[in-house]
Amino acid sequence: MNENNEQQHPTTSRNSAVTVIGLGPMGQAITRTLLTAGHRVTVWNRTAGRAAGVVADGATLAATPGEALEAGDLVILSLTDYQAMYAILDGATASLAGRTLVNLSSDTPDRTREAAAWAAGHRAAFLTGGVMVPAPMVGTDAAHVYYSGPGEVMDRHQAALARLGTPKYLGEDPGLAQMMYQAQLAVFLTTLSALMHATAMLGTAGMKAGEALPELLASADSIGAILRAAEETPGAALDAGEHPGDLSTVTMMGATADHIVETSATLGLDLALPLAVQAHYRHAIDNGHGGDNWTRIIDGIRSTPSTGSTGSTGGVREPR
Numbered sequence: 001m002n003e004n005n006e007q008q009h010p011t012t013s014r015n016s017a018v019t020v021i022g023l024g025p026m027g028q029a030i031t032r033t034l035l036t037a038g039h040r041v042t043v044w045n046r047t048a049g050r051a052a053g054v055v056a057d058g059a060t061l062a063a064t065p066g067e068a069l070e071a072g073d074l075v076i077l078s079l080t081d082y083q084a085m086y087a088i089l090d091g092a093t094a095s096l097a098g099r100t101l102v103n104l105s106s107d108t109p110d111r112t113r114e115a116a117a118w119a120a121g122h123r124a125a126f127l128t129g130g131v132m133v134p135a136p137m138v139g140t141d142a143a144h145v146y147y148s149g150p151g152e153v154m155d156r157h158q159a160a161l162a163r164l165g166t167p168k169y170l171g172e173d174p175g176l177a178q179m180m181y182q183a184q185l186a187v188f189l190t191t192l193s194a195l196m197h198a199t200a201m202l203g204t205a206g207m208k209a210g211e212a213l214p215e216l217l218a219s220a221d222s223i224g225a226i227l228r229a230a231e232e233t234p235g236a237a238l239d240a241g242e243h244p245g246d247l248s249t250v251t252m253m254g255a256t257a258d259h260i261v262e263t264s265a266t267l268g269l270d271l272a273l274p275l276a277v278q279a280h281y282r283h284a285i286d287n288g289h290g291g292d293n294w295t296r297i298i299d300g301i302r303s304t305p306s307t308g309s310t311g312s313t314g315g316v317r318e319p320r
Contacts, residue, residue, distance in 0.1 A: 017040045023043060034163055035058045044062045065095075066094070069092055078105065096119065096123065098123065126153075148175070244292075245292045247293070284296045
């Protein structure tokens with residue numbers, strides 16, 4: 001964004017006012033990053049004591065959510081989930097008009113779309129965000145944040161949001177950034193579980209975690225390089241509906257999955273993760289795709305009956 005745009009949209013200037021609601025580790029990191037960049041930051045948190053550190057660094061503590069909203073046009077939410085947003089802002093909806101809510105909280109794409117409609121009903125703009133680094137890395141060159149929502153709103157606040165990390169704008173649908181966030185976390189959380197499962201396996205043979213993890217992490221690190229080194233990337237083949245089984249077939253990988261389940265059972269380990277992986281390959285084999293590339297397992301993943309898109313506790317809140 002150039003200087004002319006910053007003059008046209010004062011909310012993007014270096015000294016613009018920003019409100020941060022939610023002061024867990026991420027909210028505190030966001031606040032300090034914005035303060036360092038020269039923004040005037042007002043904060044609010046249910047437990048006011050959590051604000052002491054950032055207030056000492058220069059932030060202003062609002063007495064109420066309404067006061068926090070009224071302190072600036074750009075309001076960044078860093079909360080446990082979207083229900084927390086409603087719980088905090090329901091009593092301050094009169095102060096939402098004309099503001100932009102940037103919700104960096106995790107929830108489902110459907111709830112995110114409902115929240116965007118709720119905000120619009122109170123005449124507020126809404127951007128969804130997904131921060132893809134841990135709190136200590138916010139504001140560093142390694143940080144990036146996915147966003148979705150109205151393009152003109154993203155443009156207006158691009159400069160301020162870029163302080164947190166490189167903005168990656170995905171499109172108008174407010175659910176897109178949440179979907180990308182959940183997809184990234186699906187890879188992340190599954191990998192962490194796999195690392196702990198593998199560490200537990202090796203531990204039964206007397207190998208300490210300090211010895212095991214470096215070897216396992218090297219294997220995890222190599223996956224991206226292996227996939228990128230293929231003559232045709234799996235993504236291109238998947239988009240074309242092609243699963244050439246000239247290197248690693250479903251049958252071969254499925255046999256390995258069977259061995260992992262058997263080994264884990266023999267060692268007395270929890271079988272939830274290996275059984276889930278085994279089921280993907282068995283589904284493909286049962287459907288006659290044993291000779292295809294391992295990517296064929298995506299068919300079973302796509303066709304598994306849904307348990308509903310609203311399946312976390314607390315139910316779905318209707319937009320108002």
